[in-house]
Amino acid sequence: MDDDITLKVEHLRTGYKGKEVLHDISFDVRRGEIRMILGSSGCGKSTLLNNILKLIKATSGTITYFGKTYSAKSGLDYVTRMRMGVLFQNGALLSDLTVAENAMMPLIRSMPYMPRSQMEAIVADRLEKVHLLHAFHKYPAELSGGMQRRAALARAIALKPELLFCDEPSTGLDPVTARSLDELLLELRDTLGVSMVIVSHELESIKIICDRFIYLQDGYVLMDGTLKQGMESELPVLKSFFNRESPKEIDNKDYYHFNFVD
Amino acid sequence: MQSKTIILPESLTAENSRVLLQNCRKALQRGPLLLDGKSLKYMDYSGDAFFALLADTSEKSGYKLTLAHFNDDIKFHLQHLKKPKIPPKNKVNQNFLERLGENTILVARSVAKIFVLLNTCIYWSLYGHFDKGKSKFGGTAKQINRLGAEAMGICFLMVALICFTMALQSSFMLKAVGGGSYLASGLGYLIFAEISPLLTTIILAGRSGSSIAAEIANMSVCEEVKAIKAMAISPVQYLVVPRFIAMTICTPILSFCAGIAGCLAGFLIAFFFFDISFANYFQEIRDGIPPILFLKSTVKAVVFGWLITMISCHKGLTAVGGADAVGHATTSSVVISISSIIVADCAFSFAFY
Numbered sequence: 175m176d177d178d179i180t181l182k183v184e185h186l187r188t189g190y191k192g193k194e195v196l197h198d199i200s201f202d203v204r205r206g207e208i209r210m211i212l213g214s215s216g217c218g219k220s221t222l223l224n225n226i227l228k229l230i231k232a233t234s235g236t237i238t239y240f241g242k243t244y245s246a247k248s249g250l251d252y253v254t255r256m257r258m259g260v261l262f263q264n265g266a267l268l269s270d271l272t273v274a275e276n277a278m279m280p281l282i283r284s285m286p287y288m289p290r291s292q293m294e295a296i297v298a299d300r301l302e303k304v305h306l307l308h309a310f311h312k313y314p315a316e317l318s319g320g321m322q323r324r325a326a327l328a329r330a331i332a333l334k335p336e337l338l339f340c341d342e343p344s345t346g347l348d349p350v351t352a353r354s355l356d357e358l359l360l361e362l363r364d365t366l367g368v369s370m371v372i373v374s375h376e377l378e379s380i381k382i383i384c385d386r387f388i389y390l391q392d393g394y395v396l397m398d399g400t401l402k403q404g405m406e407s408e409l410p411v412l413k414s415f416f417n418r419e420s421p422k423e424i425d426n427k428d429y430y431h432f433n434f435v436d
Numbered sequence: 437m438q439s440k441t442i443i444l445p446e447s448l449t450a451e452n453s454r455v456l457l458q459n460c461r462k463a464l465q466r467g468p469l470l471l472d473g474k475s476l477k478y479m480d481y482s483g484d485a486f487f488a489l490l491a492d493t494s495e496k497s498g499y500k501l502t503l504a505h506f507n508d509d510i511k512f513h514l515q516h517l518k519k520p521k522i523p524p525k526n527k528v529n530q531n532f533l534e535r536l537g538e539n540t541i542l543v544a545r546s547v548a549k550i551f552v553l554l555n556t557c558i559y560w561s562l563y564g565h566f567d568k569g570k571s572k573f574g575g576t577a578k579q580i581n582r583l584g585a586e587a588m589g590i591c592f593l594m595v596a597l598i599c600f601t602m603a604l605q606s607s608f609m610l611k612a613v614g615g616g617s618y619l620a621s622g623l624g625y626l627i628f629a630e631i632s633p634l635l636t637t638i639i640l641a642g643r644s645g646s647s648i649a650a651e652i653a654n655m656s657v658c659e660e661v662k663a664i665k666a667m668a669i670s671p672v673q674y675l676v677v678p679r680f681i682a683m684t685i686c687t688p689i690l691s692f693c694a695g696i697a698g699c700l701a702g703f704l705i706a707f708f709f710f711d712i713s714f715a716n717y718f719q720e721i722r723d724g725i726p727p728i729l730f731l732k733s734t735v736k737a738v739v740f741g742w743l744i745t746m747i748s749c750h751k752g753l754t755a756v757g758g759a760d761a762v763g764h765a766t767t768s769s770v771v772i773s774i775s776s777i778i779v780a781d782c783a784f785s786f787a788f789y
Contacts, residue, residue: 227666229662229665229666252668255666255667256668258666260663260666260667262662262663262666263659264658264659266658266659266660266662266663267660268655268660268663268664269660279573279664279669280667280668282573283667283668283669326663329667428518428519428521429515429516429517429518429519430487430488430514430517430518430519432487432491432501432503432514432515432517433501433502433503434502434503434504434506434511435502435503435504436504436505
């Protein structure tokens with residue numbers, strides 16, 4: 175396998191209660207690349223992410239992480255998981271722990287005998303990277319939505335992961351906070367050299383951070399390409415997605431036909 | 437057949453369209469209908485549904501619906517009125533036996549999962565907890581405080597009041613047959629054999645069990661459990677084990693102390709009704725209770741505590757959805773915990789006494 179590829183998904187299929195929701199998904203992520211999973215709501219983006227993270231088991235297919243291949247049914251080993259970070263949609267910070275304690279969790283898991291002062295120093299560095307050092311002792315409930323997302327990002331990069339997964343990082347944030355989060359992701363990619371898989375449907379974010387993308391529709395990969403290719407695509411769905419137009423379906427059968435007389 | 441004509445009012449609103457719709461539909465079921473819209477100038481949101489339903493009725497009955505003298509704006513609007521595409525409901529028709537079978541499988545799976553959870557907890561509490569290579573997240577002391585120490589007051593009060601009532605009611609009968617001296621030993625035996633482990637754990641199921649289920653269910657629906665898994669941390673190790681250890685420690689202690697509180701409450705009756713001194717009362721209790729009873733009572737309390745923890749944690753970890761899932765997990769954990777405690781108590785009565 176190419177050393178440059180950190181993640182490779184091949185022929186992945188998954189379903190719920192006998193109904194297939196993802197059909198034959200294949201794509202790869204190169205080192206230091208921001209790969210986005212795009213698509214409209216309900217197309218299977220988050221399911222795909224959960225499959226890749228092995229939080230939901232797929233039906234068939236293989237996933238290769240850092241050169242090590244796993245079948246659909248197998249779980250992810252601890253060492254591989256420690257090389258990845260995840261930023262969940264709403265941060266998913268543990269509410270009874272402070273921001274620092276949250277960011278410390280992966281450190282406790284991977285290095286149980288590291289002195290707490292050393293862990294605190296590492297966490298302080300990560301919080302500084304996400305511009306949130308002032309919230310070191312604060313609880314998640316004391317932070318705004320954007321700050322919670324940044325705190326979760328600090329937790330996700332605590333172990334300097336090689337692969338970072340983000341589930342709709344800027345959804346629900348105001349435009350200024352969303353842009354600063356996008357810039358932060360770019361900064362992290364450039365400073366830590368981390369590859370990223372980002373699920374999103376925020377057009378502004380996509381235009382700023384995307385290197386390559388896959389576009390999912392009804393559980394199929396409609397397009398796999400660069401942002402430029404996507405923007406220039408003549409596929410009606412992609413045209414409407416990138417131009418922010420709602421698809422217009424004109425079908426006479428959809429309308430009532432009244433008999434008018436004057 | 438000649439068309440019936442109905443003249444529409446100046447405005448078609450939610451208030452007047454209901455009766456008008458009924459009349460128009462009745463007319464359309466009997467024959468063709470002509471709606472005269474020369475006066476119609478305004479339609480609110482209900483107007484679209486009014487004309488859509490009439491078009492559907494016309495299609496079903498086969499009688500023609502004609503719209504006459506409508507102004508251009510409304511005409512344009514109606515020409516672009518879309519047919520709503522309501523998807524069919526995915527209703528699975530199951531007969532009684534199929535439903536029974538499915539529910540039985542679900543219950544069996546849940547029981548199996550609870551046993552697996554218990555097994556994992558015992559592993560983490562015994563071996564894993566002392567394995568130097570394993571990460572430790574702590575939290576047991578906090579859970580002892582939250583699930584045990586904070587429940588002390590309500591447990592003692594409830595058990596004491598029930599024992600007081602029980603002693604009062606039995607005192608009348610004992611007085612009638614001259615058996616006042618048996619009050620202390622009888623009451624003591626009953627309290628430690630049955631009342632204190634059963635009542636304490638039922639109160640704990642309502643208070644601490646619901647708190648466990650609600651907290652973990654909320655974490656499940658807010659993706660916190662997923663985040664824990666994504667950090668390669670076992671949710672059982674992080675969330676269940678501290679609660680399991682806390683309940684294992686707290687339940688027998690609370691049960692024993694609640695038993696003492698119950699005996700003290702019983703003493704009030706013994707003192708005022710039978711004039712039994714404090715020393716005599718507790719001497720009789722000590723003589724009436726075989727030491728093995730305390731062991732049996734402790735075993736019962738521990739097992740009941742495990743039932744509460746396992747059921748509540750299982751319900752919390754399997755919660756899927758939103759706020760309603762948290763409520764459902766909490767309610768069902770309390771109901772199932774209390775039911776299983778009572779069933780287990782019956783089984784213990786057969787095994788122990």
